[in-house]
Amino acid sequence: MRLSQRATPAVLRTAALAIIAATFLYGQGDSRSPGSLDAERTARDRFNAGEYDRAVPVLERAVQAEPGDLKLASLLGMAYLYSSSNTDLAGNLTKAREVLDKVLSAGGEVVFLAGKGDDPLKSMSVHMVKVIQGELRLRKDSVTFVPSRSSTGGFGPLAASEVKECAANKGYGQDSNAFHLKLQKETVNLRPLHFSREEANLACSLIGKYLGAKTSN
DSSP states (O other): OOOOOOOOOHHHHHHHHHHHHHHHHHHHHTTHHHHHHHHHHHHHHHHHOOOOHHHHHHHHHHHHHTTTTTHHHHHHHHHHHHHHSSSSGGTTTHHHHHHHHHHHHTTTEEEEEEEEEEOGGGGOOOOOOEEEEEEEEETTTTEEESSSSSSSOOOOEEEEEEEEEOOOOOOGGGTTTOEEEESSSSSEEETTOOOHHHHHHHHHHHHHHHHBBBBOO
């Protein structure tokens, strides 16, 4: 906006508000370094291709360069977790637990990829067939499920007092190592990305630690 020498106080005030708004909208994104943003884009591209192992070195270098960037650290934890399903990278599970725990402790957010069970008559089958794909997002004081391809089926954020239990399923979805969150008014069933018991156990372990939910099976 170009201001003339005869600009009125109202015009000056409007210009100032526009500058403040622009700073608020765009300044937060600019606070992260170009290297962090590039690393995140590369990592997400590799996640989308299912190449979690190839995202690991990219994120390790980025986190070493920007140790205070919790978003990069969270992505590194995801890369460790979802690459640990490869037999020769099983040790990444321990790294995932350590990194994700540190992210939560520092006030960041960690993400588990999961499908929310949406089958009718859930108690009648050990198979979880119909799911709503999405992200289980955990912070040290809340948990949220955000669907990735649907406008319905999400929940949260739920405070610690609303999450009573996180444990492995003994019936519905048992063949895919499904787990559940017992909430105040309902039980939500979730299937881990790779049908992995380790993924489910890690999610419940951190939910138990930070939200105080019961985790015994």
